[in-house]
Amino acid sequence: MLEVAPAYLSDTDAADVLALLCEEIGEELDHGLAARRYAITSDRRALHGTVL
Numbered sequence: 001m002l003e004v005a006p007a008y009l010s011d012t013d014a015a016d017v018l019a020l021l022c023e024e025i026g027e028e029l030d031h032g033l034a035a036r037r038y039a040i041t042s043d044r045r046a047l048h049g050t051v052l
Contacts, residue, residue, distance in 0.1 A: 001036040 004021050005014035014036060015029060022032040037046035 001032055002039050005036055007040045 001018065001021075005017045009017070011033065015033060018032045018036065019029055022029045034047050038044065
């Protein structure tokens with residue numbers, strides 16, 4: 001997710017970019033954003049409620 005939406009992008013800008021990727025791979029946008037937040041912070045709480 002960070003390759004497509006680097007950490008310097010805001011969540012709003014990242015959502016715009018990740019929407020296309022998530023649609024292509026059949027993943028929900030919320031899950032893609034959660035995976036990105038986890039990759040940035042390494043905090044497992046970012047994945048709460050998400051099944052990847």
